[in-house]
Amino acid sequence: MAPLRVGILGCASIALRKLLPAMAALPRTEIAAVASRDAGKAAETARAYGCRAVEGYAALLELDDVEAVYIPLPNAAHAGWIERALAAGKHVLAEKPLTTSVQRTRELIAAARAAGLVLMENVMFLHHSQHVAVRKLLADGAIGELRAFHAAFAVPARPPGDIRHRAELGGGALLDTGVYPVRAAMSFLGSEIDVVAAVLTRRHGHPVDSAGQALLCTGDGVSASASFGIDHGYRSGYELWGSEGRLVLDHAFTPPADHNPVVRLERRSGVEEIPLPPDDQVANTLTAFASAVRSGRLPDNDDVLRQAVLVDDIRSRARLYVDHATEPVG
Structure with missing residues (x-):
């Protein structure tokens, strides 16, 4: 081929x-x-x-x-x-x-x-095998019934003038890093989760949001919190909290190809660290794209549209705070 x-x-x-x-x-x-x-x-x-x-x-x-x-x-x-x-x-x-x-x-x-x-x-993290392993542990009842999902993705501040700071270019934390925890919540809780509440924070003198958090929920009451930012110490991970334990994954969204993932399983009986093989989510994504083109199997993109709806709901529902303790950017 x-x-x-x-x-x-x-x-x-x-x-x-x-x-x-x-x-x-x-x-x-x-x-x-x-x-x-x-x-x-x-x-x-x-x-x-x-x-x-x-x-x-x-x-x-x-x-x-x-x-x-x-x-x-x-x-x-x-x-x-x-x-x-x-x-x-x-x-x-x-x-x-x-x-x-x-x-x-x-x-x-x-x-x-x-x-x-x-x-x-x-959205490359969707093509990493570590999430398949987490999903299997959840399906096998490793933590009982799922009660809540927490995810966070934040990166250190970029220099003034970076596109993430420019509103006319679609900058801001919600569109830059917020998409990741929202999409992860959809992956584990289903695409029909709804936005319950949200907060966005804007640095003083800054034209776009630099941080935020959203609370989402399924129809049967399983909640998801999504934290995100572009002016933070780096964090990239999620946890699933169940009736009998907790699954924790660090380096969830942008792991390099040589990263050795570890899933932490916490239960009353103790803590188990489950090593997983490295995987290359960039190569996997490109392979999936090329395969779709060559096979003629068009993606339905329903989740892409639902993600856009949720991000828009977060923006429209969010209470905006301005951090006056920081200096203007630019």
């Missing part, structure tokens, strides 16, 4: 650090071209992978030998370039969140389905 020829729309950090090296290493994918608004940056990046350099994203979409595109642009730019890529007949892998709007997410999912094209949101 011929490798999927992928064009890259933009030389973002995540593309340079993670996706491009993984694409080059996999037999299922091939980097066909790299586009940037800066011709020099495109040339420098393309040179490292022996592929074509293109000035401007629109020019890349005109290339007949590009079958699919990867879009790592700022959040607010996703929708427009996804739409143009689909119109050009390209399959699309786009960074999360797919768009900053429920309506645009719904429209683009429908457009991809109508065109028979794969549209996939790049």
Whole structure:
């Protein structure tokens, strides 16, 4: 089976650090071209992978030998370039969140389905085997009946001017790190959880939210709390709390390929640490994308749309606090 020829729309950090090296290493994918608004940056990046350099994203979409595109642009730019890529007949892998709007997410999912094209949101942790192991422990009754789910993802502050600090680019903690614990809650509790309450915090003089927490709940009363931030000590993990114990997983969302996961199982009888094999969620994600394209099995993207609805509900329900103890940014 011929490798999927992928064009890259933009030389973002995540593309340079993670996706491009993984694409080059996999037999299922091939980097066909790299586009940037800066011709020099495109040339420098393309040179490292022996592929074509293109000035401007629109020019890349005109290339007949590009079958699919990867879009790592700022959040607010996703929708427009996804739409143009689909119109050009390209399959699309786009960074999360797919768009900053429920309506645009719904429209683009429908457009991809109508065109028979794969549209996939790049939430890579969903493709790591450690979560399958946790799910099996839960199904096997390791902690009894599930009572609550807690997840947190937060990263240290970026320098002034970073896209995460810019409202016009779709920045802020909710869209940057909040998507992870929300999607994890959906994964374990089901997609029909609802937002009960939420808080967002904005640093003084800062145009976007820097932290937040949401409380969600299933129809039968199992709760989920999601904490997130972009001005914190690093944290990436979740726990499932049951009637007879607790499952805890650290490094849940962005583990490197050589990370050795450990699930901690806490019960009245004691604590057991369960080692798991390393896994490469970046490679797994790209393999899943290429397989979907080659097989013609289009993702239904129902969870992507539901995630967009929940994120929008968190934003609309949230009580906003301003942290006046911090200095203005920028």
